[in-house]
Amino acid sequence: MFFMTHIIVGLGNPGEEYKDTRHNTGRIVLEEFAKTISADNFVFDKKRNALSAEGKVKKEKVLLLSPETFMNKSGSALSKLVKVAKSKIYKKGVAENLVVIHDDLDIPLGKFKISFNKSSGGHKGVESIIKAVGTEAFVRVRIGISPETTGGKLKKPTGGEVVEDFIVAPFKKSELELIKKTAKKVGEGLLVLVEHGREKTMSEFNGL
Numbered sequence: 001m002f003f004m005t006h007i008i009v010g011l012g013n014p015g016e017e018y019k020d021t022r023h024n025t026g027r028i029v030l031e032e033f034a035k036t037i038s039a040d041n042f043v044f045d046k047k048r049n050a051l052s053a054e055g056k057v058k059k060e061k062v063l064l065l066s067p068e069t070f071m072n073k074s075g076s077a078l079s080k081l082v083k084v085a086k087s088k089i090y091k092k093g094v095a096e097n098l099v100v101i102h103d104d105l106d107i108p109l110g111k112f113k114i115s116f117n118k119s120s121g122g123h124k125g126v127e128s129i130i131k132a133v134g135t136e137a138f139v140r141v142r143i144g145i146s147p148e149t150t151g152g153k154l155k156k157p158t159g160g161e162v163v164e165d166f167i168v169a170p171f172k173k174s175e176l177e178l179i180k181k182t183a184k185k186v187g188e189g190l191l192v193l194v195e196h197g198r199e200k201t202m203s204e205f206n207g208l
Contacts, residue, residue, distance in 0.1 A: 005060040006194050007081060008033070011102040011125040013168075014068045020176055022145040023167040025103035026125075027066050028176075029143055032183035033190055034064055042066065050077040057194040072124040075132025098138035099193065100129055101186070103167065105156050107144030110178045112186055114193075114202050115140045139198050141186055143179070 010030025018024050034040040039055025042064070051066040067077035078098070102125055107113055117137045120126040130136050145167070146156045157166040171179060185205070193201040 006062045006097045006099055007065065007078075008062055008099045008190065009065045009067070009074070009077070009101065009129070011071060011074055011100065012066065013070050018168065020170045021168050022103055022171060023071060025143045025145055025179060026101040028179055029101050029141070029183040029186050030064060030066060032180060033187040036184075036187045036191075037062070039064055044068065048077045048080055057191055060194050062194060072128055074125040075128035075130070078129060078132045095133045095135045095138045098129075098133065099141060099190070100126060100138060101141040101143065102126060103145045104142035105146050105163070105167075106154075107142055108146055108148045108154055109144050109175060110182055111144040112182055112189075112205075113142045114189060114198070114206055115142060116198055116202070139193065141189070143182060143186070145179075147175075 008030065010026040010028070012018060012024030012027035013021070020028070031040065031042075034042070034053055034055065037055040037057060039053045039062075042051040042053045044050075045052040045065075048065065049068050051068060053064045055062055055064065065077055067074045069076055102123060104113070104121070104123070106121070116139050118140065119136060120130055126140065129138075146154050148154055157163050189201050189205040192204060
């Protein structure tokens with residue numbers, strides 16, 4: 001039996017109308033990473049209610065997941081895996097090997113940050129996953145979606161309805177191109193993460 005070493009989840013909303021929206025950044029980045037490890041053959045997993053694919057980084061086997069629920073119920077895709085992890089089919093506890101990729105309003109477009117054991121920061125998808133796995137002790141890859149002024153100041157939307165409208169709006173063509181460039185760098189980080197661990201990855205990539 002092959003053992004999964006990492007479960008990498010890309011957060012977003014299902015359906016064509018959300019495909020290239022800011023809130024689907026996690027899914028976009030996961031799909032780009034899947035291509036780099038020849039694991040872009042996603043299929044619907046009924047048990048997890050998610051699109052899933054398996055791939056390898058060197059000898060390490062990884063599971064890629066895109067929940068097919070709406071964002072605030074993302075954790076349901078992992079609830080079954082928590083039970084599986086406890087039966088030791090996976091090498092370690094699920095949270096220890098869990099990587100969640102998602103959009104972040106506090107980071108400028110084109111940038112990303114890798115975090116571990118942090119609060120949700122108000123992100124509903126992350127909140128759902130924390131509840132499902134029972135801990136904050138997992139890796140998050142936070143992808144910036146807020147534009148900057150010419151002076152480098154973050155133009156972060158404020159107010160509930162304004163923020164909601166912003167995150168479910170589609171990227172402009174130039175923004176989407178930038179997200180895909182960012183995805184390439186994130187993909188490099190994920191390769192290091194799977195092979196060498198989070199500390200080395202955070203040290204190498206968080207200054208970018």
